[in-house]
Amino acid sequence: MKLVFATNNDNKIKEIRSLLGNGFEIVTLQEAGIDIDIPEPHDTLEENAREKSVTIHNMTHQNCFSEDTGLEILALNGAPGVLSARYAGEQKSADDNIVKVLHEMAGKTDRKANFRTVISLILDNKEYQFEGICPGTILTERKGGKGFGYDPIFVPDGADITFAEMDLAGKNQYSHxxxxxxxxxxxLKAH
Incomplete structure (x- = not known):
C-alpha cells in the first residue's frame, strides 16, 4: 500500500519507516515533489493533524497521513502542547525549546509529562484518527545524544534512561x- 506522509521532518520519516516495515510504501513530501510548510494554526493536535493530511490529500488526491505530536507537561498546564516545535519561537530550535522548558520547570517537584501523537489518515477520501500516549518524567538536565526534539529531557515510564539515550528499537518500545x-x-491491515 502506498501512502504519502505529510511531513518534512527526516527524523519522523526514519521512525515511521522503521515501524511500518515492508508492507507499505511511504512517500515523503520531498519524494512527491511537494515543498510546503503546512501551517498548524489550531488549538489541538487532532485539528493540526487533520489540517496537514487534508492539505496534502487535496494536492495529491492520494491516500495520505500526517501526525502532530506534543509534549504535555502537567506542571505547565499542558504546555508546550500544540506549540511543542515552536515553543521558544518560529525558528523551531530543539535546543531553545529544551532550554525554555528546563527554565520553566526549575524548582518544580511535579515533573510528570506525556508525549502525545495524533495521526490523521485519509484513506479512500475518508479521515480516521489514531492516538498514542507515552507518560514519563521531565529531567532537570539533558542526557543522551540520540533522537530529536525533547528526547534528551524525557524519560518514559518504565525506563531509566531518556529517549535520547535509546536506540530506535528501544525508543519504539515506549514511544507515543x-x-x-x-x-x-x-x-490498515484490517481494512
Whole structure:
C-alpha cells in the first residue's frame, strides 16, 4: 500500500519507516515533489493533524497521513502542547525549546509529562484518527545524544534512561508515535 506522509521532518520519516516495515510504501513530501510548510494554526493536535493530511490529500488526491505530536507537561498546564516545535519561537530550535522548558520547570517537584501523537489518515477520501500516549518524567538536565526534539529531557515510564539515550528499537518500545502507528497499522491491515 502506498501512502504519502505529510511531513518534512527526516527524523519522523526514519521512525515511521522503521515501524511500518515492508508492507507499505511511504512517500515523503520531498519524494512527491511537494515543498510546503503546512501551517498548524489550531488549538489541538487532532485539528493540526487533520489540517496537514487534508492539505496534502487535496494536492495529491492520494491516500495520505500526517501526525502532530506534543509534549504535555502537567506542571505547565499542558504546555508546550500544540506549540511543542515552536515553543521558544518560529525558528523551531530543539535546543531553545529544551532550554525554555528546563527554565520553566526549575524548582518544580511535579515533573510528570506525556508525549502525545495524533495521526490523521485519509484513506479512500475518508479521515480516521489514531492516538498514542507515552507518560514519563521531565529531567532537570539533558542526557543522551540520540533522537530529536525533547528526547534528551524525557524519560518514559518504565525506563531509566531518556529517549535520547535509546536506540530506535528501544525508543519504539515506549514511544507515543509507535503506539499511534501500531493502531494505524492494525487498521490498515484490517481494512
Amino acid at each position: 508515535r509507535a503506539k499511534a502507528f501500531q493502531k494505524l497499522i492494525a487498521f
